[in-house]
Amino acid sequence: MNKPISFFQALLLFLFLFGCNPNPKNQEIESPTGFILKESDLPEYERDIDHKGLLTALGDRHDESIRTGEHIYNNICFNCHGNQEQVGSIPTAFKFWEDTFKVGKDPYSIYQTLTRGYGSMPPQVNLTPVEKYDIINYLRETYLQKDSSERYFEIDSTYLGGLPTGTTTGPAPKEFKPWAEMDYGNFLINTYELVGLNAPERERSSGPSPLPDENLINANYAYKGIAVRLDSGEGGVAAGNAWMMFDHDLMRVAGAWTGEGFIDWQAILFNGSHNISPRTTGDLHFENPVAPAWANPNTGKFDDPRFTARDKRKFGPLPREWAHYKGLYQYRDRVIISYTVGNAKVLETFGLETLDEQPVLTRTLNISPSEKLLKMRIAPSGTSVALVGEGAVLKNEGGFTVMELVPSSSLKIKILIAKSGMNGLQQYAKTSNPPEDLNLLIKGGPARYPQKLTTLIQQGSQEGPFQIDIMNPPFDSPWKNQFRLSGLDFFKDPNKGVICSTDGDVWMVEGFTKNSGKLSWQRIASGMFQPLGIKVINEEIFVTCRDQIVRLHDFNGDGETDFYESFNNDHQVTDHFHEFAMGLQADEEGNLYYAKSARHAREALVPQHGTLIKVNKDGLNTEIIATGFRAANGVCLNPDGTFIVTDQEGHWNPMNRINWVKKGGFYGNMFGYNPPADSTEAGMEQPLVWVDRERDQSPSELLWVNSKKWGALNGKLLNFSYGYGKVFVVPYETIGEQVQGGIYELPIPRFSTGVMRGRFNPGDEQLYMCGLSAWGSTQPQLGGLYRIRRVDQPMVIPVGIKATTKGIELSFTDELDARSVADTAHFTVKTWDLLRSRKYGSKHYNEQTLSVTKAVLGKDKKSIQLTIPDITPTWGMEIQYRIKDEDGKDLKGLIQNTIHQLGGN
Incomplete structure (x- = not known):
C-alpha cells in the first residue's frame, strides 16, 4: 500500500464507523441539513476539491485504492462492524452490507457525510480527500456492488459532470505505522x-533454497x-x-x-x-x-x-x-x-x-x-x-x-x-x-500503567450446539496497543486470567466467569521479546519469549511487574526472522516445554532451530526433545507424557503436519540442524495427519477438551487454525506405534483472527481462545479474544476414525438415521498423494475417487461402517457425507485424514 493512513486519521475513521458522537446531545452543532459542520467550518482546501478528478483517478489506481480502503477497514473497523459472516463487537454499528445511507448512496454524498459528519457520526477532519474516496471505493466494491438491492450507485459521465469543480486533491495522506x-x-x-x-546496504541472499548464508x-x-x-x-x-x-x-x-x-x-x-x-x-x-x-x-x-x-x-x-x-x-x-x-x-x-x-x-x-x-x-x-x-x-x-x-x-x-x-x-x-x-x-515502584480498561462482552446467540462470545480487547487503549494476542491462562480464581501479546505485553483480565457482561484489562508487563505462550504455575506467571522464559514478579501488590526474572535464557537466538519460540506447557513436576521454529528457506545455524525444547522446573537446564520442525506453532502435552506439535507447509513439508511427538524423533525438515542422512519418508516420523491447505493454511496449537459441559467431546482433541480462524476436532487411532487420523471442522463461524491458543476455564468449563493476524493468516483482525460455550443441542460430530482392510469406521457423538446412512450415494471418498522435497509444498498427485460399496449403521447408532474395497494407505483422504441424525435433520460433513497403516477387520 503506497499511501497508508496515519494513526490519528484511522482513529477518526474508527469513531465515524463506530457511531460515536463527541457531542451526543448535538447542542447547537447540527446544521439544519443534518450535517454537524457547516461548510464555513471546513478547511479552505475542501472548497476547491476536484471531486471528478479524484473519482476518475480511482480507475488508474484501483488496486492501490482498494488495498488502502481494505487496510483501514480490516485493522480499524472490522472489530466493531464485522462482516456478513462475523458479527462485529458493537451490534448497533453501521452494517455496510445491509443498512441504508441516510445522506445519500452516491460517492459524493458519502464523502459529505465523512467530511461534515451527520447525526451521531462525527466529521473526519483529519482524513484526507484521497483517503475518504479510498474507503468509499472499498465499501462500494466490497459491500454495495455485490448487493442485489438498489443501494449501489452507478457512476456515469452525467454524474461526474455535475460534481463541484475544483483544482486540488487536498493534502497528501500520511503514513500509518x-x-x-x-x-x-x-x-x-x-x-x-x-x-x-x-x-x-543490507546483504540479502537469493536463489534456490536453501538460501546461502550472508557474510554477517x-x-x-x-x-x-x-x-x-x-x-x-x-x-x-x-x-x-x-x-x-x-x-x-x-x-x-x-x-x-x-x-x-x-x-x-x-x-x-x-x-x-x-x-x-x-x-x-x-x-x-x-x-x-x-x-x-x-x-x-x-x-x-x-x-x-x-x-x-x-x-x-x-x-x-x-x-x-x-x-x-x-x-x-x-x-x-x-x-x-x-x-x-x-x-x-x-x-x-x-x-x-x-x-x-x-x-x-x-x-x-x-x-x-x-x-x-x-x-x-x-x-x-x-x-x-x-x-x-x-x-x-x-x-x-x-x-x-x-x-x-x-x-x-x-x-x-x-x-x-x-x-x-x-x-x-x-x-x-x-x-x-x-x-x-x-x-x-528494585523493590517495586508506582504503577506505570495505572488505568484499568473496560470492554463489553458480546454474547453470542448462534443456532446449534455452540455459541460464540466476542470478548475484544480495549483497542482504544491510551498506549496504542495492537493487541495481537498470543497466549492465555487462568488463575485458581477462574474469574481472573492473563493474556500475552506478541507485541510484548501481558494483561491481567478479570470478568470471565461472573457474567457481568464486562471485562477489566490491566496492563501488567511490557517490552518483552515476542511473547507467544503463557502459563500460570502455582499462581506465578511464566511467559515464553524469543530470548528467554520470563517469570513475572509483583513486589508491591499493584499487579504490575516489578521484576522480569529470566527463569531460563538458554535460547540460541540468531538474526533470522522465522525462529519464533512458540507456546508454553508444564507437566505435573513443573518442567516447561516450548517449540522453536527453524529458519525459513535456509539451513539451520544452531542446534535449537526447529526443535521441541524442555526446560527443567528449576530453570537450570535445557534439553532438546525432538527435532526436524520447520515452523512449530505451539505444544500440546498429552496425558501419556508425549506431545503434539504442529508444523507448516514449506520446504520438505509438502503440506501442514500435526505430529504426535516421541522423544528423540525427527520430523522431516532436512534444513534442520544435523538432519539424518536418509531424506526419504523412512528417515522421519510420520505425522498424525497431513493437513491439506484447503482445510487449513496454518495449524497452531492442539488442546484436550477438559469439560463435562462439552458432553461427548470431553476428553477429545481439538486443533486450532491460525491460518483460517477455525477450530477442528481431531479423531485418531493408534496402530502399533503409529498415530493416524484426521480433522473435522466444528460447526461454528470462522473467527476474525487466526486462532493461536486456548484454555478451558476451570470455573465455567467453557473454551477461551485468543488469536492474532501477524504473518501468513487470511483473517483480517489484528487480535481477538473469544469464548465458545457448549449449549444443550445435538452436536453430531465425528470423534473417532479407524482404517481397516475393508474400509473406514466413523464414530459420532450422537445417534444417526439408519436409512440415510445406508445410501452409499451419500458418501464420497477421495484420496491423493504428496511429493516431499526441498521445494516449497506439494500439489496433489494420483488423485482418485474410491467406490463406497456398502454403508452400515452400527448397533450403537453412532458409528458407520463404510466398505471401500480399494482402500490403501494414503497421504491424504477426504470423506464427505450427507446423512441425517436420529431426528431427521440433514447433516453435511467432511473429514480430511491420513492413513499410514490399515488395521484389522
Whole structure:
C-alpha cells in the first residue's frame, strides 16, 4: 500500500464507523441539513476539491485504492462492524452490507457525510480527500456492488459532470505505522543491528533454497538486545531521542545512539518485512563488538567459548559460571539490569547527562564482592570515558578501554561515555552526581500503567450446539496497543486470567466467569521479546519469549511487574526472522516445554532451530526433545507424557503436519540442524495427519477438551487454525506405534483472527481462545479474544476414525438415521498423494475417487461402517457425507485424514 493512513486519521475513521458522537446531545452543532459542520467550518482546501478528478483517478489506481480502503477497514473497523459472516463487537454499528445511507448512496454524498459528519457520526477532519474516496471505493466494491438491492450507485459521465469543480486533491495522506506509535514502555527487547549514520546496504541472499548464508561476521547484532530509552518523556522507547543497548547473551553494552526514529522498524512483526532485523537509526556514539564484555573471572581473558555456527558466528549465552543474566527490574521509567559475573552480583542502570550541550551516556553499576579480579570492556580505545566512584581503574587493553575492579569489595561505579574527542569529560566527572544505590530501586515502584480498561462482552446467540462470545480487547487503549494476542491462562480464581501479546505485553483480565457482561484489562508487563505462550504455575506467571522464559514478579501488590526474572535464557537466538519460540506447557513436576521454529528457506545455524525444547522446573537446564520442525506453532502435552506439535507447509513439508511427538524423533525438515542422512519418508516420523491447505493454511496449537459441559467431546482433541480462524476436532487411532487420523471442522463461524491458543476455564468449563493476524493468516483482525460455550443441542460430530482392510469406521457423538446412512450415494471418498522435497509444498498427485460399496449403521447408532474395497494407505483422504441424525435433520460433513497403516477387520 503506497499511501497508508496515519494513526490519528484511522482513529477518526474508527469513531465515524463506530457511531460515536463527541457531542451526543448535538447542542447547537447540527446544521439544519443534518450535517454537524457547516461548510464555513471546513478547511479552505475542501472548497476547491476536484471531486471528478479524484473519482476518475480511482480507475488508474484501483488496486492501490482498494488495498488502502481494505487496510483501514480490516485493522480499524472490522472489530466493531464485522462482516456478513462475523458479527462485529458493537451490534448497533453501521452494517455496510445491509443498512441504508441516510445522506445519500452516491460517492459524493458519502464523502459529505465523512467530511461534515451527520447525526451521531462525527466529521473526519483529519482524513484526507484521497483517503475518504479510498474507503468509499472499498465499501462500494466490497459491500454495495455485490448487493442485489438498489443501494449501489452507478457512476456515469452525467454524474461526474455535475460534481463541484475544483483544482486540488487536498493534502497528501500520511503514513500509518501502528508499530512505531505504540508505547512499549521504556525498554523493548528484540534482535537489533547497530549501525551508524552511513550504514552499508543490507546483504540479502537469493536463489534456490536453501538460501546461502550472508557474510554477517562483522555485523553488530544484539541478538538479545534490551533497548533502553535514556531521555525523559512520554510515549516509551519508540518516542525517545537517546538509547543504550544491552545484550544479555554477552552482558555487554552493544552501543548507544541518539537521533530521531529509534529504529527503522524493518521486521516481520513490525512493518511485515521478512528475512530482516531492525536497524538502529541516528548517530551511533560508540559500539562494542559481538564478544564478551566481562573477562572470564577464572582466566582474565575475553575469548568467546560459545557455540560456533557454520557461518563462523557465535550464538547463545555465556556459561553460567562466567556470567549470567538474572533479569530486569523496573522503577518508574528506570530499567535496572541484574546479572552475575563469577560469584559477583551486578545491578546496572543507564542514564543521560550533558556536557556543553553534548550527550554524556552513563552506566551505573553496583557490584557485590568478588573472589577474583574482574575487568570489563567499556568501549573501543579513543572513546571518551571517565569514572565516578571508588574501587575501579581504567586501562587500555587489546584496543579497548577496560575497567578493572578491586576484588573483595562492594563497589558503586558510574561510567561516563562520550564520543571520541570530547574535551573536559574528566573534569566533568568530578562534579557529576555520585553513583546511586540501585538496591533502592528494585523493590517495586508506582504503577506505570495505572488505568484499568473496560470492554463489553458480546454474547453470542448462534443456532446449534455452540455459541460464540466476542470478548475484544480495549483497542482504544491510551498506549496504542495492537493487541495481537498470543497466549492465555487462568488463575485458581477462574474469574481472573492473563493474556500475552506478541507485541510484548501481558494483561491481567478479570470478568470471565461472573457474567457481568464486562471485562477489566490491566496492563501488567511490557517490552518483552515476542511473547507467544503463557502459563500460570502455582499462581506465578511464566511467559515464553524469543530470548528467554520470563517469570513475572509483583513486589508491591499493584499487579504490575516489578521484576522480569529470566527463569531460563538458554535460547540460541540468531538474526533470522522465522525462529519464533512458540507456546508454553508444564507437566505435573513443573518442567516447561516450548517449540522453536527453524529458519525459513535456509539451513539451520544452531542446534535449537526447529526443535521441541524442555526446560527443567528449576530453570537450570535445557534439553532438546525432538527435532526436524520447520515452523512449530505451539505444544500440546498429552496425558501419556508425549506431545503434539504442529508444523507448516514449506520446504520438505509438502503440506501442514500435526505430529504426535516421541522423544528423540525427527520430523522431516532436512534444513534442520544435523538432519539424518536418509531424506526419504523412512528417515522421519510420520505425522498424525497431513493437513491439506484447503482445510487449513496454518495449524497452531492442539488442546484436550477438559469439560463435562462439552458432553461427548470431553476428553477429545481439538486443533486450532491460525491460518483460517477455525477450530477442528481431531479423531485418531493408534496402530502399533503409529498415530493416524484426521480433522473435522466444528460447526461454528470462522473467527476474525487466526486462532493461536486456548484454555478451558476451570470455573465455567467453557473454551477461551485468543488469536492474532501477524504473518501468513487470511483473517483480517489484528487480535481477538473469544469464548465458545457448549449449549444443550445435538452436536453430531465425528470423534473417532479407524482404517481397516475393508474400509473406514466413523464414530459420532450422537445417534444417526439408519436409512440415510445406508445410501452409499451419500458418501464420497477421495484420496491423493504428496511429493516431499526441498521445494516449497506439494500439489496433489494420483488423485482418485474410491467406490463406497456398502454403508452400515452400527448397533450403537453412532458409528458407520463404510466398505471401500480399494482402500490403501494414503497421504491424504477426504470423506464427505450427507446423512441425517436420529431426528431427521440433514447433516453435511467432511473429514480430511491420513492413513499410514490399515488395521484389522
